[in-house]
Amino acid sequence: MTTSDSALDTKSSKRLLAVVGFLVFVEFSSGFLQGYYVPLLDRIRDNLGVSDASIAWFITVQTLTAGVCVPILSKLGDIFGHRRMLRIAIITVLIGTVLVALAPSYPLVLLGRILSGPLAVWLPLELAIVHNQIKGETARRAIGMLISALTIGALIGSLAAGLFSSVLSSTAAQLLVPVVIVAISTIFVFTLVPESTVRTSPTIDWLGFILLALFMLALLAGINIVTATPVIGAVLVVAAVVLIVIFVWWELRTRVPALNMRLLTSNRLWPVYVTSFLFGMVLFGTQSITTTFLAGKPELVGYGFGLSAGVISLTTGANMLLAAVGAAIYSFIARATSLKGVLMVGSAVVALAQLLLIFGNASLVTVVVGIAFAGLGSGLLLGGLPAATAESSPADETGIATGVYNSVKTLGGALAGAVFAVVLGIFVIPEAGASSLGGYITIWVICAVATGICPILLSLIRSQDKGETHDQNAHQGENVYAAEAARPGEDTRPTTAL
Template sequence: MSASTPAPAAAAPPIAKAGAIVGFLIFCELASGFVQGYYTPLLPRIADHLAVSDADITWFMTVQTLAAAVSVPLLSKLGDIFGHRRMLRIAVVAVLIGTLLVALAPNLALVLVGRALIGPLAVWLPLEIALVHNRISGETARRSIGLLVSTLTFGAVLGTVAAGIVGEFPIPLAVVLLVPALFVVVSAFAVYFKVPESTTRTGAKIDVLGFVLLGVAMIALLWGLRMAAEVGFADPGAFLPLAAAVVVFAVFVWWELRVDAPAIDIRLVTSRSLGPVYIAGFSFGLVMFGATAPLTTFLGSDPAEVGYGFAVSSGGLSAITAAVTLLATLGAAFFAPIAKRIGIRTVLLIGAGAAGLGSLVQVCFHDELWQIWVGAVICGIGYGLLLGALPALVAELAPSNSTGIAAGVYNSLRTLGGAVAGAVFALLLTATADAAGIPAVGGYVLVWATCTLAFVVAFIAICCIRIPARVETGEPAPTAVAA
């Protein structure tokens, strides 16, 4: 456990001021979601503009994912050491430069550099959660974190819709791609001039070797999972990087258990308090980030050709996605007052139970479109409660001088869960495909069954979390924050 650097006590800020700070951070998350959702609908047009193949343009998404895998734990930990606002400023400037490069770069190589610089976008939320918990606690902090998460989700939808609308206008692609930069500029103004610095610090020693080992392990793991989704786990292109990731990660754990100031406190991550939360977060990320593509493919399949599906149009697919997203946004925004009445563990159990039930409905009933709607709506309710409550609980259970890295680890594990799901679900669908490469309906049933099992694991993990009585009821933490 890292030692905290003592310093003079700082008085807690007035609630009104803390509320204003949260308001500026909420706009930052709106911008974060907007940037994350904006580029995907424009990928075909970007590929045409750069004169690259469909295979090459997949690097557009992959590079950002790899950059996020490295930057999230690094910047989260550095935030605990040097200040969360300082690291958030660095992350915002990096994203701003990245969005400008993506819009103005003349070739794919420079565009990919821009996408790498956008990678730190994933650390905005962990750093903002740390900033919130440094100023407020209890139910007020939960409401704030819920609003941050729900705004991020809403921003992603807004970005996707905006890209579809703006992309239809006969204007240069560079102008279209400059729209996200406008949101990031306003976020930079908020972070530089309206958000105060956090007042807690952990030890100032940086575990350079630990971060290098972690970065190498994450890149190898995500690369191997990406290849596994394309060519299967047995292919050397997937197996070798996955094996290398396991070896490097084992060395990383060995090193972290012996160094005085570890990059990630392994004992804290595996403790009875945070360990089960991380397991639940990984399981949740596996479904939330991995199940959308198979469901979309199933709904869009023509039953006259393959024997299943509903030949749903793009508009119908958007309606289902929008319904799930809206429910998730509302659940994340309002989990705090619900938790105040019934306790945060009960909220999490309801969330995991509802999401698991929705997946089970899809396993058992998928012959009528309304059945898919029922399952999706139930999942959306569960997603929302988990989206808001899990990161809030991580922040409350983590030591005050390690909130940033605790939230960063949670964010990374959710992303990793989605990467694992992409590879596993692709394997399940491929294993049941016919000679023409068309998956059987049993492949989709296996995908939904895996989602159900993931939420069973999350439910059990939530039951095992050691939650103090004060945290369970959402009472504010004792004031007196060290600067």
């Protein structure tokens, strides 16, 4: 390595720490909140005196709100500034966590969870800030750091819930812990996080946003209740299909759309989005499946290993740690191969993990290896997919592009949750009140197929050539509004080749 190369690496590292250092803690806070509440649901239910069915809305309303918030706030970030929207989102979440901790009634607690919905948009807004401030390999390393912080935060949040539940006797005191974490992140966002400098057209497609919000609400609500109330759930899903058709029709005809459908369906992005959806099915849809399988008692249901909750938590914790490792190293693998190559390897590793579970589920060692592979492959995808999305998007549409990535991944998980519940119900053993092994194998087969076709889809990604980059820059220049003067010599190229 030459002296100039060494100086360049040092400069890049300093720039990376300046831009991402505090965002890492913000994203750690996001993961912490996502991991902290679930182990405390029983305590929250008992403290508020509500039923099991009612406490389920504690998670559901936050999911529904997140589905609406992510695309809208991401787009508004492109228009008004990503840090500005991040500030609004983090203040909203801070108010929500305070309500969850101190509200005297369950309706107010649910209001707090609704206000916590913008938690899901933190990452898309942070990614937009990163890609505005730094480029290339440094930006990829930054994304890996953010995703690793998110994953580790979720793990530590889950462990911290158990610790504080035993140390703090008051449920309110236990629920104030996230308030402290979010408050520290709020200080960082308001004082130390830089603002993005590129803006898209200030025209807001209000009708498009309304249609998109109604679509997300109808689809997520329908999927969530379809197993409990099939008729209402089916009606909501059909309504969502009608709404998305109307939305696409409108977006293709309006001058400044809420979502640039031509960009999102281009050969650079649609394989990434479809992969994100299919990966979301596996990532979110199998979390409870793995737990119940490991806990299954062979003498009663014919499968599983009868593991205790503590041992299961260690296994799932190892999965999350390997996901953090995968997210941290994806950029180094991409440098040696390509970003597309990382995504293909990551999805293939996740598919291999499902095959190990299908054919080796009688061996605890094989199952643990499969879970480990799933974690590592997931980490590569969690880091690589948002990086591919950001790099393939114009500089003034990075927020909405990464927001859509986050939304389609969530939709994949929601759909898988409903479908997998039906599958387990079909294979239920009446005497044991649990699914048979056939239900689990069916789910793993679905997951293997879903991730197995991803390398094929990703191979269709079309790299961008220089002429196309020039044309896109010229078109973007007509619609970009700078709220702040760009730094001299800053590289504002909107895309890079995968």
